[in-house]
Amino acid sequence: MKSLKRTRVSELLKGDSSHLLGKQVNVKGWVRTRRGNKNVAFIALNDGSVIHSIQVVVDVASFNNNELLKKVTTGACISVTGVLVESVGKGQLYEIQAREIELYGDADPGRYPLQKKGHSFEFLREIAHLRPRTNTFGAILRIRHALSFAIHKYFNDNGFFYLHTPIITGSDCEGAGAMFRVTTLSFDDVPRKEDGSIDFSRDFFGKETNLTVSGQLEAELGAMALSNVYTFGPTFRAENSNTPRHLSEFWMIEPEMAFCDIDDNMNLAEDFLKYLVKYIMDNCEDDLEFLQKMYDNDLLKRLDFVLKNEFERITYTEAIEILEASGREFEFPVSWGVDLQSEHERYLVEQHFKKPVILTDYPKDIKAFYMKLNDDGKTVRALDVLFPKIGEIIGGSQREERYDKLSQRIKEMKINSGDVWWYLETRKFGTAPHSGFGLGFERLMLFITGMDNIRDVIPFPRTPMNAEF
Ligand code: ATP
Ligand code: MN
Numbered sequence: 001m002k003s004l005k006r007t008r009v010s011e012l013l014k015g016d017s018s019h020l021l022g023k024q025v026n027v028k029g030w031v032r033t034r035r036g037n038k039n040v041a042f043i044a045l046n047d048g049s050v051i052h053s054i055q056v057v058v059d060v061a062s063f064n065n066n067e068l069l070k071k072v073t074t075g076a077c078i079s080v081t082g083v084l085v086e087s088v089g090k091g092q093l094y095e096i097q098a099r100e101i102e103l104y105g106d107a108d109p110g111r112y113p114l115q116k117k118g119h120s121f122e123f124l125r126e127i128a129h130l131r132p133r134t135n136t137f138g139a140i141l142r143i144r145h146a147l148s149f150a151i152h153k154y155f156n157d158n159g160f161f162y163l164h165t166p167i168i169t170g171s172d173c174e175g176a177g178a179m180f181r182v183t184t185l186s187f188d189d190v191p192r193k194e195d196g197s198i199d200f201s202r203d204f205f206g207k208e209t210n211l212t213v214s215g216q217l218e219a220e221l222g223a224m225a226l227s228n229v230y231t232f233g234p235t236f237r238a239e240n241s242n243t244p245r246h247l248s249e250f251w252m253i254e255p256e257m258a259f260c261d262i263d264d265n266m267n268l269a270e271d272f273l274k275y276l277v278k279y280i281m282d283n284c285e286d287d288l289e290f291l292q293k294m295y296d297n298d299l300l301k302r303l304d305f306v307l308k309n310e311f312e313r314i315t316y317t318e319a320i321e322i323l324e325a326s327g328r329e330f331e332f333p334v335s336w337g338v339d340l341q342s343e344h345e346r347y348l349v350e351q352h353f354k355k356p357v358i359l360t361d362y363p364k365d366i367k368a369f370y371m372k373l374n375d376d377g378k379t380v381r382a383l384d385v386l387f388p389k390i391g392e393i394i395g396g397s398q399r400e401e402r403y404d405k406l407s408q409r410i411k412e413m414k415i416n417s418g419d420v421w422w423y424l425e426t427r428k429f430g431t432a433p434h435s436g437f438g439l440g441f442e443r444l445m446l447f448i449t450g451m452d453n454i455r456d457v458i459p460f461p462r463t464p465m466n467a468e469f
Contacts, residue, residue: 004081010049012084012094014286020084025096027054028079028104030133031072036060043072043098045080048132051139051286055087055095056080068103074115075107075133121456128460128469136294139287140449140457143280147445148232150279151253154272155230160255163222163229165215170207171419178238179210180248211236214438217370217423219256220399223434224426230255232441240464244453245342245390247442249462256436262372262381262398265435266358269385269394270311272439273356277306280448288448296450302388303448309355311385316362319344322352339366340384342391349386357386369409370423371397383437390447396437403427 004026011017012025029047036042039060044053063069072078082098089095109115113127114134124131131137155162168182184204185191191199200208215231222229231254238248255268281288281303292299314322323334323344332341340359348357361374362382371380385394400406406427410417417424445457455461460469 006079008049009045009047009052009054012054013052013092014050017084017094021086021094023084024081024099025084026079026081027056027096029053029077031074031076031078031107032135034073041069041072043078043080045078046133046135046138048138048142051135051142051290052092055089055092056082056098057095058098058101063098065101068101071103071106072101073107073109073112075112077104077107078102079104121453125455125461132459135290137456139284139290140445140451141459143284143287143449144445144457144459146280146284147276147441147448150276150283151232151441153279154275155255158228160228160230161222161226163215163219163226163231165212165218165222165231165233167212167234168205168209169212170205170209171217172208172210177213179213180236180238182209182211213237214252215254216256216436216438217420219254219436220370220423220434221426223256223258223436224430224432227258228255242464244455245443245446247454247458247461247463250454250458251441253439253441254436256434258432258434260398260435261433262360262383262435265396265398265437266311266313266360266383269358269383269396269437269439270356273385273393273444274307276444277303277448281307291449291451299450302450305388306356306447311356311358312353313358313360316340316359316379316382319348319357319359322348326352337363337365345384345386345391346388349388349391356388359384359386364409367397369413369415370399370406372400373405373409385437387443387447389450390443393443393447394437394439396435398433398435401427401431401433403431 004024006028007025009027009029027045027047029045032044032046032053034041034043041058041060043056043058045056046053058069060069079102080096080098081100082096084094085097087093087095114130124134132141152162172179191202193199213235215233219229219231233251234249235252236249239246288300317336320334320336326347328347330343334344360383361379363378364373364380367380367382371382373380381398383396384392387393400409403424407417407424410420442454442457446454449457451457455463
């Protein structure tokens, strides 16, 4: 038989495939389940193109290769050629009556780990090489793709340029947390200076280098030429924070805009988040419905909640007043000057305002050196966007564009100005008011998928003591 071109399961089940009814088709994929009896076998075949599997029906008596059929068990990879027919059974419109099956790879039922449904997320993390084959991770990975695509689309449609910022950085002042060192020095024979300190001039780059914690400083350089830029790349933090919201390696989206103040920045953040949520609701319906049914009855309601509500905008100082007046016993007590914890953020969003909240004008001492100082001399033009279930999803600010004020802050915060001479020069030559923010991609994935743990929204999570796969 002449080999047929493969049709994707998505095309058979989601597209209008009626023109293929009664015709031969070929599908390839992995067996999700196999059931039946000695006369007929029902195989649910999934190729990852959609959440649904296509049902393959085999008439066992007339099938010519029973040895092969025995090996068609959960996890096996096969190619099926047969006729597409309307299904008489419940649950699917079409099915394939198999004429020919080719086995690419079997999966010994005694050893293939994904036998039953309902494995725990902890167990699935240990088999991250196979978990993409579950319905749940298939849905998550398709949503992750769609969300990445939507991010590029949004910026492209709105006049932003995608700027590639370096992953290896020579400045350790990005101010967003502990960094991973990049070195080729030998641990057995570390070159030292006379005073005993390590001589990084003999290292690969001739200086200390680390993995970036943020592309922002370089994005600012781009904005001072192209007006509107964004980055979308991996960032790394060596904090030992074992929480369901922190990864050691995560993806960040960082738009940076010239001629933009904190209000424009907030408008962009709100519009961008709403666009992304809506894009996924419009384009990933099946996957969202699956996740809602399986894990989280309120998922679509929560997504809708973001679309329907105007984000509440208040200052940090007002937020502290609300928290103090709440009468709540927080694990971390609040007073003006403390950094907010997710319990406080979630109280504001879920209990008090019942809508997403944007907090602005934080005390300068708990924020990075590059944020624009307000006239009160105490607060900076920072903004955090707070979401239900997640807490902080975006952190951003209007940047300090005044040379004197910026170098003053750099001194106060004991940052080595030799490390950021290039950053300071943008304030010397043609400076401009500008703003930007960082959105944690996996935090947004958590929100959109309703998953509880950030390790379950990235294919191969990196966390303290875990870099398998
Ligand atoms: P948090 O207080 O939650 O640790 P942060 O203040 O360190 O966050 P920023 O430095 O402002 O965060 O980073 C910008 C965005 O990146 C955050 O709003 C969040 O969405 C995301 N983010 C920060 N740290 C992590 C992490 N370790 N894993 C995943 N996402 C993160
Ligand atoms: Mn942090």
